[in-house]
Amino acid sequence: MIALLTRDLKLAIRAGGGFGLGLGFYLILAVLIPLGVGPDPQVLGLIAPGILWVGALLACLLSLDRLFALDHEDGSMDLLATSPIPMEGVVAIKALAHWLTTGLPLALAAPGLAILLNLPAGAYGVLVLSLALGTPALSMIGAFGAALTVGLKRGGLLLSLLVLPLYVPTLVFGAQAVTRAAGGLATGTPLLLLAGITAGSVALLPFAAAHALRVNLR
Amino acid sequence: MASLWEYANPVKFMRLSGWLLPVTALLAAGLIATGLIWGFFFTPDDYRQGSTVKIIFLHVPSALMAINAWVMMLVASLIWLIRRHHVSALAARAAGPVGATMTLIALMTGAIWGQPMWGTWWAWDPRLTSFLILFLFYIGYIALWSAIEDPDTAADLTSVLCLVGSVFAVLSRYAALFWNQGLHQGASLSVAPGTRMDMTYKLPLYVCMTGFGLLFLALVLAGTRSEIRARRARALLTRERARA
Amino acid sequence: MMPDLGPYATEVLLAYAVSLGLMAALVLWVWLRGRRIKAELARLESRLNRSPNGQD
Numbered sequence: 001m002i003a004l005l006t007r008d009l010k011l012a013i014r015a016g017g018g019f020g021l022g023l024g025f026y027l028i029l030a031v032l033i034p035l036g037v038g039p040d041p042q043v044l045g046l047i048a049p050g051i052l053w054v055g056a057l058l059a060c061l062l063s064l065d066r067l068f069a070l071d072h073e074d075g076s077m078d079l080l081a082t083s084p085i086p087m088e089g090v091v092a093i094k095a096l097a098h099w100l101t102t103g104l105p106l107a108l109a110a111p112g113l114a115i116l117l118n119l120p121a122g123a124y125g126v127l128v129l130s131l132a133l134g135t136p137a138l139s140m141i142g143a144f145g146a147a148l149t150v151g152l153k154r155g156g157l158l159l160s161l162l163v164l165p166l167y168v169p170t171l172v173f174g175a176q177a178v179t180r181a182a183g184g185l186a187t188g189t190p191l192l193l194l195a196g197i198t199a200g201s202v203a204l205l206p207f208a209a210a211h212a213l214r215v216n217l218r
Numbered sequence: 219m220a221s222l223w224e225y226a227n228p229v230k231f232m233r234l235s236g237w238l239l240p241v242t243a244l245l246a247a248g249l250i251a252t253g254l255i256w257g258f259f260f261t262p263d264d265y266r267q268g269s270t271v272k273i274i275f276l277h278v279p280s281a282l283m284a285i286n287a288w289v290m291m292l293v294a295s296l297i298w299l300i301r302r303h304h305v306s307a308l309a310a311r312a313a314g315p316v317g318a319t320m321t322l323i324a325l326m327t328g329a330i331w332g333q334p335m336w337g338t339w340w341a342w343d344p345r346l347t348s349f350l351i352l353f354l355f356y357i358g359y360i361a362l363w364s365a366i367e368d369p370d371t372a373a374d375l376t377s378v379l380c381l382v383g384s385v386f387a388v389l390s391r392y393a394a395l396f397w398n399q400g401l402h403q404g405a406s407l408s409v410a411p412g413t414r415m416d417m418t419y420k421l422p423l424y425v426c427m428t429g430f431g432l433l434f435l436a437l438v439l440a441g442t443r444s445e446i447r448a449r450r451a452r453a454l455l456t457r458e459r460a461r462a
Numbered sequence: 463m464m465p466d467l468g469p470y471a472t473e474v475l476l477a478y479a480v481s482l483g484l485m486a487a488l489v490l491w492v493w494l495r496g497r498r499i500k501a502e503l504a505r506l507e508s509r510l511n512r513s514p515n516g517q518d
Contacts, residue, residue, distance in 0.1 A: 172393035269467040
């Protein structure tokens, strides 16, 4: 299983693997939104939690459709299906690789972008924490969506349509946590709920995704 | 009568629905017409909401069906996953557009109802927001069915989506409540369960709710019949191509 | 016979118009689709010279 992880990580980091893509997109968004909304620091500060979270969501989406598609196309997926690792494990490892190369970097890069968006000082810690807690769910839910659409040619668009509504609870609790931190309020509840959703997704979605992959491999 | 499972057989289903459909359709039309005419013409205005209270006869039944349709899809999906009855999978597929339309009606009537109260044509009220999210789930479900060629694969994948979607739909409901807790507390525009509603409103409302339910049933029966026929047509086409 | 809808006439009428319109559109869509599929199936079945097996 470790071998699979290292392999996927290496593939992602190599050129064209999409490693920098998510971060680059995140940065572009942090520049475009103020250009669209206006430079008023008050306004930006108010919407910064939302932008940072929605931006993370969209950046995670970018590399999802290649999660299983590449392996599916060249036949490695069939090999993985017959290997001693259960399909659920394959899904979990791929989601982990996705998180390590997309979600985690986003969580670490967010404070830098938050400066651009005038996020109030008290919210930086919660920003990183909420993203760190929430992005694994994004990767896992994304893996589920990718498993559903792996056989389709223009699957990317449908993937977004399927996955984005599933992201809503994570988005709401994550962004609310940051907003409340910015306002000096307690953040325990949203962070706990966020962690709960991630835990539930990581525990249960591999089974759903593996089932979908098996169906698609038939 | 033998077990309900008999109707998992497509032929038996077609026979049953052949007469059940027109009966249901007529009853639905009758009840909806009765309920709406009753509610629109023969109920008084509300003290606070004026004549807009007449919108409940549309909003409540459609909102109810929006949820019930999804629940039916969930049950049908589970039956497919466990017992592999095609009729069940096709019924779930048929229910999608009906549920989506009900959700849309609920959304629009809800928004319009809120206009006099909020002063805008849309308000991010937790209830309305939850229905908007539900609408997105419906769209995704319908889109996935259309996107996949093989019928059995499509049935399998959409069933799993419906399952996972159901969990997240419930989570989203609570998220929307959490998200909008601070604003407009108590001034929810929809009929809260505890509201004392007069019989003058309740009776036509129940008639409408039953009518909408029967409409859903009729449309799903009709839709499932079409799906069964389409499936058979597909099989014939494949056989024809194989011979050529 | 139209009841006095007072200041909310636009809203109420709009709500009814939209709802009935959407319901009508849905019913129409289901019905037309059903007719189309039924006709196509009949066409295919007669082409393959098979008698319909009781489906209707």
